Amino acid sequence: MPTFRYKAVSPSGETLSGQMEAASSVEVIAKLQEAGNIPINAQEAGQGVGFGLGDLLGGGSRVKAAEIGRLTQQLATLLGAGLPLDRALQILEELGESEPLKKLIKAIRDQVRGGSPLSDALEQQHGVFSRLYINMVRGGETGGTLDTTLARLAEYLDRSKALKDSIVSALIYPALLLILAIGSLLVLLAYVVPQFTPIFEDLGEDLPGITTMVLFVGRVIQDYWWALIGGALALAVYVQRQLGQAESRRYWDQQFLKLKGVGGLIRKVEMARLSRTVGTLLTNGVPLLNALSIGRAVLGNAVLADAVDVASKEVKTGGAMAHALAGTGEFPRLALQMISVGEETGRLDEMLVDVADAYDLEVKTAVERMMALLVPLLTMALAVLIAVIIIAVMLPILQVTDLV
Secondary structure, X not given: OOEEEEEEEOOOOOEEEEEEEOOOHHHHHHHHHHOOOEEEEEEEOOOOXXXXXXXXXXXXXXXXXHHHHHHHHHHHHXXXXXXXXXXXXXXXXXXXXXXXXXXXXXXXXXXXXXXXXXXHHHHOOOOOOOHHHHHXXXXXXXXXXXXXXXXXXXXXXXXXXXXXXXXXXXXXXXXXXXXXXXXXXXXXXXXXXXXXXXXHHHHOOOOOHHHHHHHXXXXXXXXXXXXXXXXXXXXXXXXXXXXXXXXXXXXXXXXXXXXXXXXXXXXXXXXXXXXXHHHHHXXXXXXXXXXHHHHHHOOOOHHHHHHHHHHHHHHHOOOOHHHHHHHHOOOOHHXXXXXXXXXXXXXXXXXXXXXXXXXXXXXXXXXXXXXHHHHHHXXXXXXHHHHHHHHHHHHHHHHHHHHO
């Protein structure tokens, strides 16, 4: 039976840590709860961070997003158990997984002890916490439901991270395959093909066009590899600077939206982000206009962000959110119909979260299908290019053999 390391808080507020043999981390948590303790984390000995009440998400010199997610859930758990905010922060500081996280919690706790609300303390942490995070905490403080608010916030962070992780995971294999393909072609062109040059010179025959082209490419890579690397780096810097300029970024974002398949996927991803953000904020009592402003900030596409700005102006004058977004012509019709139903039934916050859930699932499925199609396409492209190189090398030799 495996051994698990655990961290918990006793009913008196004392931090507990130790080891326990159990079939799973769930059993460890259950045993801690039966003993009247508040479980914080349970992980198998010898492994990294495992599953626990504070491990719904996922050091270095900065606090990572996964640590913020765990901190949020752990703080919600401790406050829900009736511990004062100051004591809960002290416990989390003692249980901090990294020095940057401990320093962050200490800074927040010091400001709270000085009389600042938690939301103000978070706002002073140099951009570590987003506007969404701070506004939700502020709403929870105002309504006296900070523990519930933090639990909702932890769920929001968990869902957002899950979508991002699913996309990244789907991209890993095609990316590795692409790197392998490029590496294989470079080795063939820069090292293998040039080995045949003396043979071709001894043949004394005019080389076929395809052979001449392949040999030329091989010589360029072999003799000017430094220039190719420098050019690639310069291009990367240029693209980065262009995307850093508002007008250029907006232009390229518009072009991506026009791409068949890709544009629809981008709209679904951004719709899910906007819906989950606005829905979560509305559930927490944040006014719709403020929620739209914060939701606009989480969008990565400048064109869609501008569309939310336009819609916000109509909402400000009394227009419905669904009608305002529909007027921009940039958002999926199904999502707008669901939002309209939510407005008509007085369940806009719940409907927005439902929209986000639906589009998260659609995006995950679409990405998996695209990657499943991309892998064989990359494999076929690599096979064709290698075949061209082989034909280019063998064609002169076969021609001489025919003459003989």
